Amino acid sequence: MNFLNRFLSLGRIRRSKRALVADPTPRNYLALAQQYSLAGRSDAAQRACVEGLAAFPANIQLSRYHQRTRRSERETRLAELHRELAEAPRAPLWRELCEILIESDELVRAEEELARWLARDKDSEAYYLLARVHLARFFADRGRDQGRAAWAALEQAIAHLPHDLRPLRAKLDFLTRIGAWKDARDCAARCLAVEPGTLELEGRYRTLSARAEDAPSFERALHEVERSGKLPGEDGGAGARASTGSVQALLRELAGQPDVQAALYVRGSTALVQGPKGATAERTARSVQTILSGSRSAARRLGLGQVFQIQLEGSFGTLSIAPGEQDAGALLCSGPLGRSREEALLGMAGLNAATGGEGVPS
Amino acid sequence: MIAYLESLARLPGVEFVMLISHDGVPIAHAGGTEESAREESLAALAASWLNDVTQAVAPLGWHAPERVCLRAARGTLVMRRSESACLVVRLGREAAPEDVRLSMDGTLARIERARHGRTHAPLAPGAPSAALVTAQESEPAGPIPYRNDAPLVEEQLRPAPGRPPGT
Numbered sequence: 001m002n003f004l005n006r007f008l009s010l011g012r013i014r015r016s017k018r019a020l021v022a023d024p025t026p027r028n029y030l031a032l033a034q035q036y037s038l039a040g041r042s043d044a045a046q047r048a049c050v051e052g053l054a055a056f057p058a059n060i061q062l063s064r065y066h067q068r069t070r071r072s073e074r075e076t077r078l079a080e081l082h083r084e085l086a087e088a089p090r091a092p093l094w095r096e097l098c099e100i101l102i103e104s105d106e107l108v109r110a111e112e113e114l115a116r117w118l119a120r121d122k123d124s125e126a127y128y129l130l131a132r133v134h135l136a137r138f139f140a141d142r143g144r145d146q147g148r149a150a151w152a153a154l155e156q157a158i159a160h161l162p163h164d165l166r167p168l169r170a171k172l173d174f175l176t177r178i179g180a181w182k183d184a185r186d187c188a189a190r191c192l193a194v195e196p197g198t199l200e201l202e203g204r205y206r207t208l209s210a211r212a213e214d215a216p217s218f219e220r221a222l223h224e225v226e227r228s229g230k231l232p233g234e235d236g237g238a239g240a241r242a243s244t245g246s247v248q249a250l251l252r253e254l255a256g257q258p259d260v261q262a263a264l265y266v267r268g269s270t271a272l273v274q275g276p277k278g279a280t281a282e283r284t285a286r287s288v289q290t291i292l293s294g295s296r297s298a299a300r301r302l303g304l305g306q307v308f309q310i311q312l313e314g315s316f317g318t319l320s321i322a323p324g325e326q327d328a329g330a331l332l333c334s335g336p337l338g339r340s341r342e343e344a345l346l347g348m349a350g351l352n353a354a355t356g357g358e359g360v361p362s
Numbered sequence: 363m364i365a366y367l368e369s370l371a372r373l374p375g376v377e378f379v380m381l382i383s384h385d386g387v388p389i390a391h392a393g394g395t396e397e398s399a400r401e402e403s404l405a406a407l408a409a410s411w412l413n414d415v416t417q418a419v420a421p422l423g424w425h426a427p428e429r430v431c432l433r434a435a436r437g438t439l440v441m442r443r444s445e446s447a448c449l450v451v452r453l454g455r456e457a458a459p460e461d462v463r464l465s466m467d468g469t470l471a472r473i474e475r476a477r478h479g480r481t482h483a484p485l486a487p488g489a490p491s492a493a494l495v496t497a498q499e500s501e502p503a504g505p506i507p508y509r510n511d512a513p514l515v516e517e518q519l520r521p522a523p524g525r526p527p528g529t
Contacts, residue, residue, distance in 0.1 A: 105435070140435055140436075141436075280422075283421050283422055284422060286421070287418045287419055287421060287422055290414075290417075290418035291414075291415055291418045291419070294411060294414040294415065294418065295411065295415070295432055298407060298408075298410070298411035298414070298432065299432055299434045299439075301407050302404065302407050302408070302411075302432075302439060303436065304432065304434035304435065304436050304437055304438075304439060305434050305435030305436040306434060306435040307432065307433070307434045308433045308434060308435070309431070309432075309433040310430075310431070310432055310433075311429075311430065311431040311433075311459070312415060312419070312427040312429075312430050313427060313428055313429040313430070314424065314425055314426065314427040314428045314429070315424070315425050315428075316419070316422070316424040316425070316427075319419075319427075
């Protein structure tokens with residue numbers, strides 16, 4: 001940016017700051033963040049977004065802009081790292097690059113970079129990062145193949161870093177989370193062999209020993225995770241945040257629109273249905289739940305990861321389902337879904353509202 | 363047929379295009395080198411999901427969905443069903459299913475037209491009728507040659523006037 005532009009941007013930033021002081025609205029926060037971005041000061045833009053989000057946490061525009069600035073900053077750093085790696089490739093740069101990619105869930109790119117790194121100089125750190133990529137993929141997809149790949153990558157990392165506790169700890173967490181307690185206990189013992197006397201590890205070892213009695217094997221645990229899509233301890237009943245009333249109001253509002261035939265909210269084995277009554281409501285809820293579980297399983301097997309939306313179109317109209325972690329919203333319209341309804345539906349997923357006793361059991 | 367799929371595979375955001383039968387057998391595919399290695403499993407999984415969805419909506423008295431989308435963290439799977447086959451498109455994370463709606467409809471319509479056109483292709487003068495050729499082509503030759511005899515004389519007899527047939 002040349003001197004003149006920088007000088008002009010200073011004036012614009014000052015004006016945006018004054019407007020924000022006079023009227024602290026999300027719009028003015030956003031305007032200030034945009035001016036900072038235009039001036040190439042992405043750190044200041046992020047600070048403005050964070051400050052705005054602290055005052056208006058539910059503002060979607062601010063939150064999106066914050067994500068965008070973070071992404072652009074990350075992309076800038078990635079470009080710098082690529083440039084430096086092309087000039088003088090070295091392990092710390094590869095590591096930073098791969099860590100950024102793993103943290104931003106760009107697993108394919110991370111895997112490609114790791115393959116390049118390993119082809120160049122078989123660094124042991126690369127094996128550990130590769131194991132992290134496979135683990136991240138497994139926890140997102142929860143498929144058996146990804147689980148086996150994660151196990152193999154962890155074993156490889158442990159073989160290359162025998163005195164490093166990080167791959168062993170990653171393996172211990174992995175086995176504990178999938179519920180293979182017996183294998184997890186053995187892994188905790190290996191961790192203790194590397195770092196004897198660690199109180200936390202000793203505590204974990206005792207807990208795992210107590211649970212190892214009837215524990216499933218590693219393969220069995222993976223099979224169970226793939227089948228249910230849930231890790232042991234991820235209980236559907238925990239963490240209900242919104243009230244039933246707020247979801248029902250949203251469902252009523254959606255169902256009141258002219259071409260909406262049914263609006264549903266599904267959580268666990270119960271569903272709240274607006275529109276159809278009696279047996280039809282029950283059948284609709286059951287169909288939505290069947291589609292939901294089948295689609296989650298299909299996405300895992302297809303390697304697509306966590307499902308965000310399922311949409312069916314046909315002579316019956318449009319059925320759109322937006323699954324959250326433990327719940328889902330669904331809308332059946334006679335015409336197309338439309339942008340506003342899609343947003344409302346996506347907002348319904350993840351509400352984790354309690355449905356106990358009031359919904360349609362299915 | 364691959365030419366039709368390739369034009370779809372060239373669209374931005376499209377990773378892989380495949381035409382499959384309703385029971386999950388891959389017919390043709392275009393794009394994506396990674397997916398093409400496991401096209402059979404992709405076809406089987408996609409068809410199985412579509413059949414599951416069809417079965418799930420059947421108790422509501424609905425016909426099979428014509429178009430289904432599965433948007434997920436690592437991409438989107440869009441399937442468009444026709445009477446004879448199913449077009450499967452895998453999109454990258456940045457692409458939306460709406461971006462390929464028209465192109466998918468067009469591609470599937472062209473494939474159906476080509477299939478239909480082949481079945482009812484105009485014949486040269488003097489050639490056997492189209493219906494006969496179609497019947498002959500659609501039925502593969504049996505492993506053992508057989509003789510197609512004329513019907514028995516009794517079967518060709520007409521009932522006597524005033525008597526109902528079969529008496």
